[in-house]
Amino acid sequence: MPIPKWTIKGIVDDYDTCGCCGRRGLKRTVAFMPLDADGKEDGTAEDVVYYGTSCAAIALGWTRGKVTDTARAAQAERDQRDN
Incomplete structure (x- = not known):
């Protein structure tokens, strides 16, 4: 089974449980959208x-700092688009 590829949609504090390892009580979580074989988003908000x-850093092969910075930038871009 191929390893899924993801895009970071943002960083949120409404979900406090990791969907990878199940750890609870997290201050923030990274929102991931799966990508298809062509690198396009493959799903809806429910996905x-x-x-x-x-766990996000491990899934992407990045440092935690890079994940956090990328997630914050994606969230800021999304917030700006929504306003």
């Missing part, structure tokens, strides 16, 4: 998963 920053 978004929420990972803690540590």
